[in-house]
Amino acid sequence: MNAPASNPEIGLSVATPTVTTNYHDQGAGDPVVLLHGSGPGVSAWANWRLTLPALAKQRRVIAPDLAGFGFTERQDGAHYDIDGWVAHLAGFLDALELDAVDLVGNSFGGALALHFALRYPNRVRRLVVMGAVGLSFPITDGLDAVWGYQPSVENMRKLLDIFAYNRELVSDELAELRFKAANRPGVQEAFAAMFPAPRQRWVDALACAEDELRELDKELLIIHGRDDDVIPMSVSLRLLEITQRSQLHVFGRCGHWVQIEHADRFNRLVGDFLSEPAMGDA
Template sequence: MRDSPEIGKSIAAAGVRTNYHDMGAGSPVVMIHGSGPGVSAWANWRLALPELAKERRVLAPDMAGFGYSDGSKDGTYSLDRWVKQAIGFLDALNIEQADLVGNSFGGAISLALAIRHPERVRRLVLMGAAGLKFELTPALDAVWGYTPSVQNMKEIMGTFAYDASLLTDGLALMRYEASIRPGVQEAYAAMFPAPRQRWVDALASPEDRIAGLSHQTLVIHGREDRVLPLATSLRLAQLIPRAQLHVFGQCGHWTQIEHASRFVRLVGDFLAEADAAA
């Protein structure tokens, strides 16, 4: 295996050998990636990790079936399993409480974890988050229905970004190569088979439980997001009592990449408020 920046440390989390990145020192924040083909924690958070790590300890695991973590032994995946892995990750590292930053699919996991294990979460950041029921978008249907080819990867990445200049041939090739590593596409195909509306619903938490969250929550969305509708974040901000909402204009589903420096400042300032109050 070639050396890759996507490969970090390894730990067993609820029985899943989990690849993760661990940078900085101080108050811990766990960043949970999205569900695009060929994704990993590093691919998702590579611009934010070193910046946020200047002020705190930042951890970014590959969820089961993604990146360089192990897949499911029985070939099935569920929100319950991913939440269990995330809790197991905290337990394995002896972290009693952490801030959570969840992107898209990772937002659904973060939301469910905060609902089910509220004492383990200090503050919550939901970026372009799933976790509510909504009508499956054509873009998300294409993302989850990906079959490996460089052209397909280019087309899918084209739905993620508002700024087409970010979609280089090199980036598409890198993500394509990640998607065809042994076992990766098999795991990905097992997660979200058609019809895919059921997987949107399966990642959703009950609205009454969302409305019962007591955590300070930052909800972030790109105005031009074609993958996850802006309406989901508007609804989350309405439901969560202590939520604030930030919408980035001229931004698709890649807030942390398209507006990297602004994203880091926004999240860093939000988490620093809790540091100051501690």
């Protein structure tokens, strides 16, 4: 494992069976793993910079750059799909010698969390998903724009406007910063290979089977922004309907950036959920 670099997006690194993985590791206690979304130029730090220190007050919090994203190693000609991302996450947990963890997944990361829990039920304690793909739905214009991003500062600014309900969080400086992150060597090439048009097929590929989700025997906190233009709230409502041990929290005046737009409330909600007795235990 390497020491952190001066760039806050670069944390520690560990070799997994497929790629060397960049990750952040803070706090102590039972481990919780944060899984980021699939926006252009995304990294674990970009998604979770406000969540990591808050949850680390009571837990060990680990946030990896998933295969193909951030500062995790990218391999020429790599093929990206849900099976590969599940395998990468399993190998990452093995490398850190973590048998069982809580998972918190944002958007694409929420879909990955659900798939991982279905395939490795003994390795997951509790689940939090926010604005998760999770189930199949007609692709929104917002998600189509995210996955179809073409590099420019102007296009990045348009995407940030889609993500956030509160436009005060979006600035030209932030757009420039995220454009530069998305434009590092190899980053856009990997991103373009993940979700080429037509993109409805990638929504369907990330969706879990409803019959399998009905059998999911995990405490599940579902979070959604009421004004999300990327993933419709109907997805989370349906997920609530078909899962056994779930609860849904909706944030008003909130887009696809719950963990940023309502950071303090989000962190309290997730922290309380991860520490409270399981349903039926109290």
